[in-house]
Amino acid sequence: MALASFFSDPLFILLIGIIIVVGGIIGLRLHAFLALLIAAFAVALLTPASAVETFALTKGVSNEAALQMSHWHVGKRIAIAFGETCGKIGILIAMAAIIGKCMLESGAAEKIIRSLIKWTGMKNAPISFLGGSFFLGIPVFFDTVFYLMIPLAKAMANKMGKNYLLLVLAITAGAAMANSLVPPTPGPLFLISEMNIPIGMMMLGGILVGLFTISTGYMYAVWANRKWPIPLRDSVDAPLKDIKALSLKSDDHLPSLWFSTLPVLIPLIFITVKAVIDTFMNIENPENILLALVNFFGEKNTALICGALSALILLVLQKKEDKTAMGKAVQTALMSGGVIILITAAGGAFGGMLQQTGISARIGELTQGYQMAIIPLAFFIAMVVRTAQGSATVAMITASGILAGMSATMDLGYHQLYVGLAIACGSKIFPWMNDSGFWIVCKMSNLTEKELLKTFSPMLTIMGVTGLIVILIAAQLWPLV
Numbered sequence: 001m002a003l004a005s006f007f008s009d010p011l012f013i014l015l016i017g018i019i020i021v022v023g024g025i026i027g028l029r030l031h032a033f034l035a036l037l038i039a040a041f042a043v044a045l046l047t048p049a050s051a052v053e054t055f056a057l058t059k060g061v062s063n064e065a066a067l068q069m070s071h072w073h074v075g076k077r078i079a080i081a082f083g084e085t086c087g088k089i090g091i092l093i094a095m096a097a098i099i100g101k102c103m104l105e106s107g108a109a110e111k112i113i114r115s116l117i118k119w120t121g122m123k124n125a126p127i128s129f130l131g132g133s134f135f136l137g138i139p140v141f142f143d144t145v146f147y148l149m150i151p152l153a154k155a156m157a158n159k160m161g162k163n164y165l166l167l168v169l170a171i172t173a174g175a176a177m178a179n180s181l182v183p184p185t186p187g188p189l190f191l192i193s194e195m196n197i198p199i200g201m202m203m204l205g206g207i208l209v210g211l212f213t214i215s216t217g218y219m220y221a222v223w224a225n226r227k228w229p230i231p232l233r234d235s236v237d238a239p240l241k242d243i244k245a246l247s248l249k250s251d252d253h254l255p256s257l258w259f260s261t262l263p264v265l266i267p268l269i270f271i272t273v274k275a276v277i278d279t280f281m282n283i284e285n286p287e288n289i290l291l292a293l294v295n296f297f298g299e300k301n302t303a304l305i306c307g308a309l310s311a312l313i314l315l316v317l318q319k320k321e322d323k324t325a326m327g328k329a330v331q332t333a334l335m336s337g338g339v340i341i342l343i344t345a346a347g348g349a350f351g352g353m354l355q356q357t358g359i360s361a362r363i364g365e366l367t368q369g370y371q372m373a374i375i376p377l378a379f380f381i382a383m384v385v386r387t388a389q390g391s392a393t394v395a396m397i398t399a400s401g402i403l404a405g406m407s408a409t410m411d412l413g414y415h416q417l418y419v420g421l422a423i424a425c426g427s428k429i430f431p432w433m434n435d436s437g438f439w440i441v442c443k444m445s446n447l448t449e450k451e452l453l454k455t456f457s458p459m460l461t462i463m464g465v466t467g468l469i470v471i472l473i474a475a476q477l478w479p480l481v
Contacts, residue, residue: 010357013046014388017354021433025449032439032449033339036346040081043353044074051358052077058361077356078349085348085436089143090341093440095304096147097337099263100444101329102311104243106318107253108260109155115257116152117159125156126163130170130218134210137178138203140271143440144300145175148264148307150444157232158243165230168445169221169459173214176437176460180392180424181206181213181467187396188424194400197420205417206424212470213425213463220462224455233446235336255318263311267303274298340443347436351390354434359388374412375422375475378403379468382426390434392427399423415480418471425467428460 017039024035049070056066069077103109120128129149136145149171157164183189183199183206192202234240254260274294297303312326319325378399386395400423412419431438432453442452 007046008048008051010051010354010359010362013043013357014354014359016046017043017350017434021350025433032343032433032442033346036343036350036433037078040078040346040350040353041074043350043357044077047353047357052356054358054361055356078353081352082345082349084352086341086345088348089344089436089440091301092144092147092304093341093344094334094337095301095308096144096444097333097340098308098330099148099304099311100151101333102308102315103151103260103263104155105325105329106255106260106311106315107249108255108263108311108314109151110159110243110249111251111254111257111260112152112264113155113159114251114254116156122160125160126166126170126221127218129153129156129167130174130214133171133174134178134214135174136268137175138182138207140268140275141300142172142175142179142437144267144271144304146171146440146444147304148267149175153445154232155243158240162229163225164232165228165447165451165455166221166225168441168447169224169455170218172441172456173217173221173459173463176428177210177213177217177463177467178206180396180427181210181421187393187427188420190393191396191400191420191423194397195403195416195420197415197417201415201417202420205421209421209425209467209470209474213467216466217459217463220459221455224459228451228455230447230451235446255314259314263307263314266310267300267307270294270297270303270306271300340440343443344436344439347390347434347439351434351436354389355391355394359385374403374419375472376468378419378422379426379464382423383429383464386427387430387432390431390436390438392431392435392437395427396423399426413479413481414475417480418475421471422468425464425471428464428467430457430461432457 020039020042021035024030024038025032028035030038052072053066053070056069057063061069116125116128129152133145133149136149150168153164153167153171157167180187182203183192188202188206189199191197192199232240232243275298277291277294277298297306312330315329316326381402382395382399385398386392389395400420403419403423433439433449438452438456441447441456442449447455
């Protein structure tokens with residue numbers, strides 16, 4: 001009985017999952033899709049029905065539905081988790097792949113980069129990528145920011161002749177920190193409602209802490225770029241010969257700047273306006289045509305589709321002489337995007353199966369009654385949950401749920417804002433193969449898993465720890481109570 005209990009322990013199941021994924025990809029050279037799918041099956045098979053039932057109940061389903069779910073075949077559970085992830089990112093990745101391909105082929109990315117160099121200078125380009133991705137990441141999801149900026153990073157790296165890794169890390173550093181620290185993204189929104197933190201206070205605190213964290217992240221990125229310089233690689237969706245050919249064109253043969261920025265600006269503006277209205281204005285008037293248009297076009301899938309359409313129009317106008325240009329671009333983009341969708345969805349299925357083991361609750365049990373200051377404890381819980389099951393949002397939800405009651409009934413001596421910020425920073429610690437964002441960065445940047453594990457993952461960890469240190473100091477100096 002004790003042995004059966006050990007094998008069904010979420011921590012043991014997590015260990016098995018880690019061994020299969022890391023061993024399969026790095027040791028056996030398995031394709032990431034297969035390794036993640038095999039790991040998802042192993043985790044699902046080891047998870048007892050009672051754990052699946054408990055997980056379903058925490059999601060708010062009825063007792064009958066939870067019992068029914070616990071008896072589903074493992075294949076069905078994996079397929080549903082796979083489908084849910086695919087539903088969240090499938091259209092986004094496909095449209096982003098089309099936008100990226102069209103921006104590179106039409107010369108739009110080249111035009112934006114030339115303009116950026118004029119404004120900031122070649123030397124400051126990576127810093128502008130860092131700051132831009134942070135502020136874009138406030139209203140827009142991390143993955144969307146990355147999709148839209150990666151073609152610019154490729155064009156810029158070609159122009160500079162170096163620093164491709166630095167540009168990729170600059171984009172991910174800014175967007176990742178904003179995604180967890182600053183509302184209105186889902187993690188921070190849930191956190192502030194659970195812990196009764198005013199949204200304006202969380203936004204200001206998140207931006208201030210974020211500026212410290214992305215600064216240290218950037219310093220690490222500069223060091224990593226020197227230690228492990230990674231060249232811009234040839235790929236199906238962004239052939240080096242095409243990027244280099246466009247870089248030699250005169251400005252007269254490139255599209256105008258305003259037209260070049262439309263594929264990026266259209267989705268960003270639509271999503272941002274909807275986020276601002278939903279977060280701050282709370283307007284509910286079904287007869288308001290303007291509001292109806294904002295709600296329709298501000299939905300992320302619709303916004304990216306609009307961006308892709310503008311990118312296709314741009315490509316057609318720039319390549320009038322080539323009637324097959326649009327068809328070839330879309331086919332190439334969807335071929336590369338399809339592989340990314342499969343790998344990312346498999347990563348989501350693996351993470352979903354880990355969540356069904358009850359790993360979050362198990363970590364909550366281990367940390368209950370642990371005699372530690374609340375801020376480091378909040379950071380620690382979010383860190384362990386994130387590393388265990390892959391989702392920063394789930395880590396924030398779990399940690400805030402565990403700590404909300406504790407921090408509300410104790411005299412902390414400082415505002416709960418600092419606990420919330422500590423949870424946000426803890427949710428950034430060491431992303432790896434169970435995180436769908438890891439695979440998006442890996443496959444769209446053409447970096448290998450090993451390269452990402454020694455650059456991207458440590459950088460986010462350093463930023464998270466920096467955030468904790470800043471929060472501890474700020475809580476002492478400005479308790480806000």
